[in-house]
Amino acid sequence: MTSTRTLTNRQIARAALVVLIGFLASGALGLLRLLIVSRQFGTSDALDAFYAAQQIPELIFTLVAGGALGSSFIPVYARQREQDEAQAWRLASAVMTLAALAAALLGALVMLAAPWLVSSVLLRGASAESQALTADLTRLMMVTPFIFSISGLVMGILQSHGLFLLPSLAISMNNIGIMIGALLIAPALSPASGIAQVGGANVYGLAYGAVLSALLHLAVQLPGLMRIRARLRPLPDPRLPGVMRVLALMGPRVLGLAVVQVNFFVNIMLTAPMAEGSYTALRTAFTLMFFALGIIAQSVGSAVFPTLSALAAQGDHTGFVSRLSAVVRGVLFLSFPAMIGLIVLGKPLVGVFQGGEWTETSTEAAAWALGFYAVGLAGFSLLEVLSRAFYALADTWTPVKIGLASMVSNIILSLIFVRLIGDPNSLINGPFAGLALANALTTLVEALALWWLLRRRLGGLDDRRILDGAARALAAALVMGAALYGLARWMDGAFPLAVLAVGGVVGGVVFFGLCLLLGLDEARRLPRMLLRCGRG
Secondary structure: OOOOOOOOHHHHHHHHHHHHHHHHHHHHHHHHHHHHHHHHHOOOHHHHHHHHHHHHHHHHHHHHHHHHHHHHHHHHHHHHHHHOHHHHHHHHHHHHHHHHHHHHHHHHHHHHHHHHHHHHHHOOOOOHHHHHHHHHHHHHHOOHHHHHHHHHHHHHHHHHOOOOHHHHHHHHHHHHHHHHHHHHHHHHOOOOOHHHEEOOEEOHHHHHHHHHHHHHHHHOOHHHHHHOOOOOOOOOOOOOOOHHHHHHHHHHHHHHHHHHHHHHHHHHHHHOOOOOOHHHHHHHHHHHHHHHHHHHHHHHHHHHHHHHHHHHHHOOHHHHHHHHHHHHHHHHHHHHHHHHHHHHOHHHHHHOOOEOOEOHHHHHHHHHHHHHHHOOHHHHHHHHHHHHHHHHOOOOHHHHHHHHHHHHHHHHHHHHHHHHOOOOOOOOOOOHHHHHHHHHHHHHHHHHHHHHHHHHHHOOOOHHHHHHHHHHHHHHHHHHHHHHHHHHHHOOOOOHHHHHHHHHHHHHHHHHHHHHHOOOHHHHHHHHHHHHHHHO
């Protein structure tokens, strides 16, 4: 019997559309945030320090609550709801309480050890002033993991109940808080001495904005808890049924997410002795690539994950494979044109941020790294979907094992590529692009390994149809890329937004037109599905 909590393909598309709208809103705000922060601080030591400091609270949240939310809590909570609603709420209360307590404890320890962590581990090759500033910013932002440990789990609860709008809006709050920090708080603070002050902006304002972001992320979701009549309360009891199951599943998943964080820390450590602004350029490029990833894969992955979990719980193998195959085809269909578009139109995309402290040199540096990141966009997108399929099957170890191998490969390739790619004395084409290429290539291999293992486990994923569609979509994307390259040369020197607007229209027409000629179902089904979802 089909559970009412299991979504059909059309319902998944509708949920994905809601999440996609949230990602688009968040992405648009993210681009606006990037523009504001970039123009306020440019590719400066101050912004390098802020981005490096921001990574430490992110690691704490990942270790404490990130695994429980994405891979461990939702499947166990879904099974509990099938059996006993009241017990499911006790489980949610216990997991949330324990996660918040752990975040508070780890946050306090990091605040005490921040100077040593920064100077001895994170930024060993940086100046003493950069190290001191990074440590101060880290301490200011260590309250955010505690808040996110609560709001992140609230997001998982709401999605499990079929509410996707408020969690999608919550993502945007991260951007709003940082923008308030950059536009209002940073100029209002007393001017700082040394590198913390860039023009009229004090970088400590960004740290206060990060704290505000966490508070807004939680606040916007509270109406959703009232709507589902949530029965949450402090309950620090690890002995409740289901809690140990969540922790058992959380262990390997936390290890897997920590592997991803290690790659970010490797980037910070290797860019520390490079030219000023190298990490900011790399981080800007990754943010732009991640924006495309959110549209293509994260929205769909977030929408389909609860349904995959429910199908796995019901033992519906056919339904599981059908849902997953459809998502994989759609993700690959969109990944290839996005990859080519980011490579060809990377400079005008980054050029939109130019102004204030963000110079033409900053633009060229970020676009240089973006082209290398874009190579792995299909891999990043597949990883978002395939890893969730394993988590829905309550298998958190397989992605971790593959992720560990990928991490080692990424470190090795990073150490090699920073010596082979770019000019060590330059920001415009610095060696930090080697870090982007290493990450892109290892992610592609990681995604292919997960695909191979998953198809063996499931007895296939409609592989012939997926590969045939991917080959046609890639061919259409390459032709689109040639058209965009010619357009970019013809419009050289034009306003970046104009190049992007014309390029978007031309690229879309060429790609979808070729896909229709090549008989790709997704080229017909995707627009129709969006129209149906929009009409409800």
